[in-house]
Amino acid sequence: MTQCVYFFGGGKADGNKDMKDVLGGKGAGLAEMTNAGLPVPPGFTISTAACNLFQQRGALTPEIEAESDRALARLESLMGKTLGAPANPLLVSVRSGAKFSMPGMMDTILNLGLNDASVLGLKSRTRNGRFAKDSYRRFIQMYGNVVLGIDKDAFEHELSAVKKRARAKADVDLGEAQLDEVILRFKAVVKKQTGGPFPQGPREQLRGARDAVFKSWMNPRAVTYRKLNDIPHDLGTAVNVQSMVFGNMGETSATGVGFTRNPSTGAKEFYGEFLQNAQGEDVVAGTRTPHPIADLAKVMPAAYKQLREITTRLERHYKDVQDFEFTIQDNKLYMLQTRNGKRTGLAAVHIAVDMVQEGILTPREALMKVEPQALDQLLHPIFDPSARAKAEVAAKGLPASPGAATGAVVFTADDAVAWTAKGKRVVLVRMETVPDDIHGMSVAQGILTATGGMTSHAAVVGRQMGKPSVVGCGSLQIDLKARRLHVGKSVLAEGDPISIDGATGDVILKELPTSPSEVLQVVAGKLKPQRSPLYQKFEKLLGWADEARRLGVRANADIPRDARIAFAFGARGIGLCRTEHMFFAEDRLRHVVAMILAAARGQRGLDLRSRLRARLQEAKGHQAAELRRELLKVEKEHGEAIAAYTGALKKLLPMQRADFAGLFREMRGTPVTIRTLDPPLHEFLPKREELMVEIATLKAKGASRNARTIAAREKLLRAVEELHEFNPMLGHRGCRLGITYPEITRMQARAIFEAALQVSKKGTPVKPEVMIPLVGHVEELRRQKRIVLEVAAEVLGKGGSGVEFTVGTMIEVPRGALTADEIAREADFFSFGTNDLTQMGFGLSRDDAGKFLGYYQEHGILDKDPFVSLDAGGVGQLVEIGVKKGRAAKPGLKIGVCGEHGGDPASIHFFHGAGLDYVSCSPYRVPIARLAAAQAQLEKPSGD
Ligand code: PEP
Ligand code: MG
Numbered sequence: 001m002t003q004c005v006y007f008f009g010g011g012k013a014d015g016n017k018d019m020k021d022v023l024g025g026k027g028a029g030l031a032e033m034t035n036a037g038l039p040v041p042p043g044f045t046i047s048t049a050a051c052n053l054f055q056q057r058g059a060l061t062p063e064i065e066a067e068s069d070r071a072l073a074r075l076e077s078l079m080g081k082t083l084g085a086p087a088n089p090l091l092v093s094v095r096s097g098a099k100f101s102m103p104g105m106m107d108t109i110l111n112l113g114l115n116d117a118s119v120l121g122l123k124s125r126t127r128n129g130r131f132a133k134d135s136y137r138r139f140i141q142m143y144g145n146v147v148l149g150i151d152k153d154a155f156e157h158e159l160s161a162v163k164k165r166a167r168a169k170a171d172v173d174l175g176e177a178q179l180d181e182v183i184l185r186f187k188a189v190v191k192k193q194t195g196g197p198f199p200q201g202p203r204e205q206l207r208g209a210r211d212a213v214f215k216s217w218m219n220p221r222a223v224t225y226r227k228l229n230d231i232p233h234d235l236g237t238a239v240n241v242q243s244m245v246f247g248n249m250g251e252t253s254a255t256g257v258g259f260t261r262n263p264s265t266g267a268k269e270f271y272g273e274f275l276q277n278a279q280g281e282d283v284v285a286g287t288r289t290p291h292p293i294a295d296l297a298k299v300m301p302a303a304y305k306q307l308r309e310i311t312t313r314l315e316r317h318y319k320d321v322q323d324f325e326f327t328i329q330d331n332k333l334y335m336l337q338t339r340n341g342k343r344t345g346l347a348a349v350h351i352a353v354d355m356v357q358e359g360i361l362t363p364r365e366a367l368m369k370v371e372p373q374a375l376d377q378l379l380h381p382i383f384d385p386s387a388r389a390k391a392e393v394a395a396k397g398l399p400a401s402p403g404a405a406t407g408a409v410v411f412t413a414d415d416a417v418a419w420t421a422k423g424k425r426v427v428l429v430r431m432e433t434v435p436d437d438i439h440g441m442s443v444a445q446g447i448l449t450a451t452g453g454m455t456s457h458a459a460v461v462g463r464q465m466g467k468p469s470v471v472g473c474g475s476l477q478i479d480l481k482a483r484r485l486h487v488g489k490s491v492l493a494e495g496d497p498i499s500i501d502g503a504t505g506d507v508i509l510k511e512l513p514t515s516p517s518e519v520l521q522v523v524a525g526k527l528k529p530q531r532s533p534l535y536q537k538f539e540k541l542l543g544w545a546d547e548a549r550r551l552g553v554r555a556n557a558d559i560p561r562d563a564r565i566a567f568a569f570g571a572r573g574i575g576l577c578r579t580e581h582m583f584f585a586e587d588r589l590r591h592v593v594a595m596i597l598a599a600a601r602g603q604r605g606l607d608l609r610s611r612l613r614a615r616l617q618e619a620k621g622h623q624a625a626e627l628r629r630e631l632l633k634v635e636k637e638h639g640e641a642i643a644a645y646t647g648a649l650k651k652l653l654p655m656q657r658a659d660f661a662g663l664f665r666e667m668r669g670t671p672v673t674i675r676t677l678d679p680p681l682h683e684f685l686p687k688r689e690e691l692m693v694e695i696a697t698l699k700a701k702g703a704s705r706n707a708r709t710i711a712a713r714e715k716l717l718r719a720v721e722e723l724h725e726f727n728p729m730l731g732h733r734g735c736r737l738g739i740t741y742p743e744i745t746r747m748q749a750r751a752i753f754e755a756a757l758q759v760s761k762k763g764t765p766v767k768p769e770v771m772i773p774l775v776g777h778v779e780e781l782r783r784q785k786r787i788v789l790e791v792a793a794e795v796l797g798k799g800g801s802g803v804e805f806t807v808g809t810m811i812e813v814p815r816g817a818l819t820a821d822e823i824a825r826e827a828d829f830f831s832f833g834t835n836d837l838t839q840m841g842f843g844l845s846r847d848d849a850g851k852f853l854g855y856y857q858e859h860g861i862l863d864k865d866p867f868v869s870l871d872a873g874g875v876g877q878l879v880e881i882g883v884k885k886g887r888a889a890k891p892g893l894k895i896g897v898c899g900e901h902g903g904d905p906a907s908i909h910f911f912h913g914a915g916l917d918y919v920s921c922s923p924y925r926v927p928i929a930r931l932a933a934a935q936a937q938l939e940k941p942s943g944d
Contacts, residue, residue, distance in 0.1 A: 004050045005067040008034040009042020009078050017318070022047045024238035026097030029338045036317065038310055039334050042078055043092065043242030044071035046210065048099065051236030054214040072206070072241070079243055084202025088125055089118035091135075091244040094209040096216060098237040101339060105225045106216040106237055107146040109209040110279060111139035111244060115200040131249050133179035134171075138279065140186040140198055143205065147212040150193045158185040172277070206241070213239045230863070245334045247327040248279045254300065254328045255280050258293050258307075260315040263323070263343040264385070266350025270294070270308060272324075280325065280336075303333045314338050319360055320369065321351055345370075345377030346534065353537040363544040364938055370541065372905040372932040376402045376503065378538060379520055379924050380468060383501065384513040391499070394487045395507040397448070397473025398850065398865075400459035401924075402503035404514045405446025405468040408495045411483055413440025415494070420444075427498050429485055431478055432847075433458040435584045435683060441467065446500045448507065450476040453850035454867045460900065461581075464556060466520075466565070466924040468502030472850040476507075523568040542570060542927055545934035550942060551911065552918030553929045554671070556898055558582060560662030566923035570930055573671040574663060575831060575920020576771070576898035579748060580679050582659050588652060589684065595648035595744075596681045597719050602645025603741050605638025649747040656751035660768075661759050669765035673831065673898070673920075675810070676748050676784070678773045680733040682723040691717045729839065729846065734774020738784050749788045753795035756803045768805045771831060776813035778822040785826060810898070811886075812836035817878040820885035824893055830886055831920070832879055834899030834907075838866050841875040867900065870907040880914050887915075896920055905932035912936035 006014040006023060008031050015023045015031035023031060027045035034040045050064050060068075076082050081090035091113040096106035114122065114136045123132035137159075144150040159171070159182055166178050174182070190198045199205050216222060217237045226233055247255030258272020273290035276299065296304040307326060310333075314322045323341035327334050343351065352366040361369070380403025388404075407425035410416045413436070416428045420443040428444040430437065432451045441447055441461060446468035449458045453472055462469030477486040483494040490509055492498060497511035521527040522535040529535050554575035555566030559582070563574060583592045612634065616627045663672050686694075695713050698706040725731035738745035749770060756766045772784045785807045796803055809826075811817050812833025820830070839846045844853075846867060856862045870876055879897075886893045896918040901907035903921030908929060911919055913936070921929050 001063055002049065003067070004047045004064045005071045006031065006045045006047065007042075007071050007074055008040065008044065009075065011035075011037055015045065020099045021235075022049065022238070024048060024097035024099055024240075025101055025339050026095065026337055027238045027240050030240065030242070032317075033314070033335050033338060036313075038314075039332070041243045041245050041334050041336070042075055043240060044068075044075060045097070046239040046241070048236035048238050051214045051217055051238065052234065054211070055218065055236070059211075068210075075241075075243060083206065084113035084115055084118045086117040086121045089113050089121050089202075091118075091122070092206070093240075093242050093244055094206070094213060095240045095242070096213045096237045097240050098217070098231075099235050100229070100231050101342070102222060102225050102229075102231070105222040106219070107213050109139070109142050109146055109212070111135045112143070112205050112209055113202045114139045115198075115202065115205075117200075118202075126249060128249060129176040130179065131246070133176050133183060134174075134248065135246070135279075137179055137182045137186055140183065140190065143209065144186065144190050144193075144198070146216070147208040148190060148194050150189060154189050154193065155186055158182065158189060161185070210239050210241070213237065227858075242336075245327045245329040245336075246279070247275075247329065248277050249330055251276055252300070252328075252331045253277055254296070254303075255326070256290070256293060256296070257323075257325050258311070259324075259341045260311050260322045261341075261347070261351055263321065263341050263347055266343065266347030266354070268354060270311075280327070300328060300331060303328045303331060306333050310335060311338075316360055319355070319365060345374035348374050349378065349534065349537050349541055353540050364548060366541065367544055367548060367931065367934050368938060370931060372908075372928040372935065375538075375927045375931060376924075378534070379466065379517050379927065380404065380502070381514045381516050383499070384515070387512050388501070391508045391510065391512060393506045394490060394509045395473050395475045397470040397476075397505045397507065398454055398459070399501075399503055399505040400454055400456075400471040401447075401462035401465075401467055401469035403446070403466070403468030404499070404501055404512070405444075406497065406499040406512050406514055407445040409485055409492050409498050410440075410444070410494060411478065411480055411485075413437040416440035416444045419495075424495075427500060429476070429478065429498070430458070431480075432456060433461070435581070436589070438581075438584050439586070441465065446470070446502065448473060448476070448498070448500050450474065450478055451850065453846060453848075453853060454865050454900065456847055456850070460922075462502070463900070463903075463922040463924065464558075464562060466922075468500055470500045470502055470505050470507060472854075473505070473507060474851075474854075523565060538927070542930050545930045546570070548937055549930065549933035550937045551908070551916065551929075551933040552896070553926055553933060554673075554896065554898075554918055554920040555923045555926055556902075556920050557663070557923055559659065560666050562923050563663050563666035566926055567666060567668070567670075569923055569926040571670075571923065571926045573673070573767075573918070573920075574667055575673050575896050575902070575918065577660075577663060577672065577674045578678065579656065579675060580677055580683075582656060583652075583677075583684060585655075588655055591648045591651040592684050593716070594644055595652070596684060596723075597715065598641045598644035598648065599681070599741050599744075600722075601638055601641035602643075603743060605634055605642040606645070606743065608634045608638065609642070645743065649743055653747050653751055656748060657755045657758070660752050660755035664755060664759040664766045664768070665764055669767060671767040671769050673769040673771050673808075674748075674752055675771040675773050676735070676738050676745050678734050678737075680723070680725060680728040680731055681737070682720060682725070682728065685716065685720050685723070688717065688720050688724070691720060729836075735772050735780045735784050736774065738772070738787070739780060742787055745784055745787050746791055749791035750795060753792050753803065753805070756805065757796060757801055760801075760803055766803060768803070769829060770805065770807045771829075772807070772809045773833065774813055774836065775809045775811075775823060776815040778819065778826055781809050781823055781826045808894075810836075811882045812840070812899075814841050814878055817882035818885075820882040821889035824886040824889040827886075827890075827893070829894040829896070830882065832882065832895070832897040832899060832916075834870060834875065834879070834897055834901045835867065837878055837899065838871065838875050838901075841878055842866055842871065864906075869904050870901045870910055872907075872910050876910055876914070879911075883914055883916065903929055905935075908932040909936045909939070912942065913940060915942070 013031035013034040017028050017032035020028045023045045083090045093110045095108045119136040123129045141155045162182050187198045247253045254274050254276045256274025262271045272293040275290045321341040322338045325337040348370045352369045355361040356366045383404040407427045410426045416426050419426045425445050427446045429448045449471045458471045485492040499508040499512045554573035555571035556576040557563040557566050612631050698710050756768045760766045775781045806828035808829030810833040811830050895916050898920040902919035903925030
């Protein structure tokens with residue numbers, strides 16, 4: 001039979017610190033401390049397996065009951081007392097303790113073993129009647145609530161009544177006789193509510209308490225906590241039965257909690273609080289104000305000194321900050337718990353680096369102590385923690401881009417710009433954002449949308465800009481016309497204050513104080529690195545990560561400003577420049593629209609003309625005359641469109657060239673991957689409904705007076721209608737655009753090579769990588785590549801003028817992954833577009849799935865949003881197939897990823913395992929990716 005009960009006491013324990021799965025965190029800590037010879041009250045732990053069995057059967061097996069009885073007998077003999085015996089009772093605590101700490105989620109019972117007889121035994125042994133009676137009334141109260149299910153208020157009501165009659169302000173003001181009355185009243189409450197007397201049998205009490213703790217594993221708040229923290233439901237909790245020590249035996253006793261270092265700042269200071277003459281729950285309950293732990297040195301110097309020695313030892317032993325609980329009974333110190341302390345991102349960085357400097361950790365061990373995601377907290381403004389804790393959360397959306405934003409509500413991008421110009425801080429609230437909201441997004445403190453998922457426009461662009469964003473907040477109702485925002489029962493007008501927490505998705509309907517990120521201030525050149533110890537430690541830690549990792553880290557950046565930040569954060573290369581984002585700038589959009597309006601006829605005209613010209617070269621006499629006539633006809637029919645189309649492209653060329661030159665300069669010779677145009681063209685045009693309203697309004701105001709504008713708007717409307725697609729994400733986009741409108745690819749390739757030449761001539765090395773999107777068939781890549789190579793030869797000449805470039809493709813269509821061998825023969829590199837690969841692999845619309853993905857997660861269909869964390873079992877297979885087939889056809893093929901998953905730690909572990917060469921993510925995630933890549937390599941080393 002497998003052991004289910006583990007004893008600790010007398011300097012030796014059955015378990016140890018590595019048995020958290022079996023003993024839970026608390027049980028493993030108690031065992032380890034016992035083995036280390038520390039003063040731990042003895043007891044035993046009933047395993048998590050017993051809990052799981054209990055959940056299935058509703059009871060424990062006779063074998064486990066017998067094992068428990070044996071452990072209790074051993075405890076009684078070690079302590080020289082019997083549980084609940086009238087003369088000299090052994091009293092125990094019964095506490096939960098799961099593998100991962102779930103603070104306050106499950107139940108605890110103290111002083112178990114007290115009854116009408118043993119309370120008198122306790123009184124005579126301790127010569128303290130008040131203490132004995134107070135312990136008994138606490139036990140009835142806790143047991144009554146946790147085991148018998150009686151509402152806490154029923155007891156509080158009686159306690160208050162006695163206090164009132166005695167004119168006592170606090171519980172401690174009640175004397176023994178008054179506590180006797182409380183006990184009588186409490187027992188009456190039990191009788192009334194359960195129909196039976198308060199259980200007097202100590203073993204019956206123990207069984208009841210143990211089973212109640214097991215049951216508390218499934219109580220709603222514990223279930224919710226596990227869901228929120230990704231803790232599996234089948235782990236179960238252990239139960240720790242431990243002999244009681246008393247912090248409430250008078251002024252020479254105390255109880256407290258503490259940390260070996262400050263968990264919010266990371267400072268190396270003994271941190272915590274204690275209460276004299278109190279029991280554990282008094283410290284947490286907030287009924288009395290605890291004292292700072294430093295004061296313990298004054299009131300109980302010997303115990304304080306011992307506590308410091310023990311906790312320092314524990315920190316070295318566990319190589320981590322310890323979060324501990326202790327009790328001092330009559331000047332004697334007992335340790336009740338120790339565990340690795342939870343900490344903020346800021347503290348995590350300070351502590352990891354300090355511990356290396358103190359010789360406690362090696363740099364590699366330090367890397368494993370910091371959650372990559374926690375680094376985010378260092379890169380964004382933060383809310384004042386106490387104001388944040390008190391603030392009421394009015395709504396919750398998806399936490400799309402972390403950081404704290406507070407400001408006045410505005411409803412349009414133009415308003416965001418106008419209010420900001422007047423010196424106001426604003427939060428842009430939209431149903432969803434569209435590319436031409438970019439100016440408003442860039443000035444807003446944060447972005448809040450009612451629809452959209454984690455790869456929606458607002459989410460992607462928000463992350464790229466490092467702008468706090470909450471998206472898909474379904475409970476918002478926006479009345480754009482009235483400039484009103486309805487959140488539940490509250491209504492906000494334009495200008496009203498709002499705050500959003502991009503790390504949690506919380507929306508708060510008031511202004512909260514924020515402070516800027518110190519690291520970001522250094523990166524932006526506003527603060528000297530020497531003046532920021534935090535920045536220095538951040539850099540040190542990431543320097544160690546760079547030494548450890550195998551994966552390269554690049555950034556997704558489209559403009560030089562973002563590229564500069566990405567480089568400063570440690571990105572060595574751009575993995576994705578989405579060229580379309582440049583098209584939305586105010587000075588370009590009109591040329592883009594002109595290009596789109598003329599594209600279809602213009603491109604057809606160009607194609608016809610070049611075909612006729614080719615034939616003309618071979619033709620003679622009568623045939624040549626015929627071809628010339630046809631050429632004239634083409635000029636007449638398409639000349640205007642050709643001129644508009646090529647004219648717009650010519651206008652865009654120098655703009656794009658300047659953009660690319662800026663990127664090359666910022667990235668200082670590291671690779672810059674530039675993707676040819678990707679989105680469906682209608683995205684650059686106004687919405688159909690908006691145009692229709694505009695035309696109708698113009699007509700109403702005077703059709704003849706507005707004739708020219710109306711004609712222009714109607715032309716635009718026709719184009720919008722022609723471009724309409726039922727399923728644009730599967731429509732005319734990606735390389736399909738470059739194939740049907742090759743002039744666009746030609747212009748972009750020319751801009752890339754001309755920029756490369758320009759920058760390299762000035763002495764900065766350049767490494768352009770031209771990337772073709774949405775390739776599902778090798779022929780698509782072959783044709784686009786041909787155009788790119790033709791332009792390269794024209795611009796760079798045969799010798800290449802010293803500019804080395806490559807042409808590769810995104811793998812983001814399932815067929816592309818499945819035929820990666822054929823595609824690899826044409827490609828210099830692959831970059832997985834896991835946003836589209838997830839969309840098409842799962843058949844989930846990136847823009848619409850937010851409506852039901854939340855339900856899927858809540859109901860356990862999916863653990864995580866697959867647009868946030870790669871679906872390793874499904875979409876991951878497409879990645880693995882793509883890598884395997886690609887490298888089989890072309891050994892050593894360079895492969896990266898540039899979907900949003902490139903910045904997600906769990907996905908980075910997957911990409912490391914799949915053998916990718918690099919990940920590319922938004923600039924603000926670069927530090928996270930560097931650390932996650934190092935952790936992946938340390939956990940699962942793989943060769944270069
Ligand atoms: C992708 O699909 O993963 C990708 C990076 O491209 P986009 O998000 O621009 O479609
Ligand atoms: Mg894509």
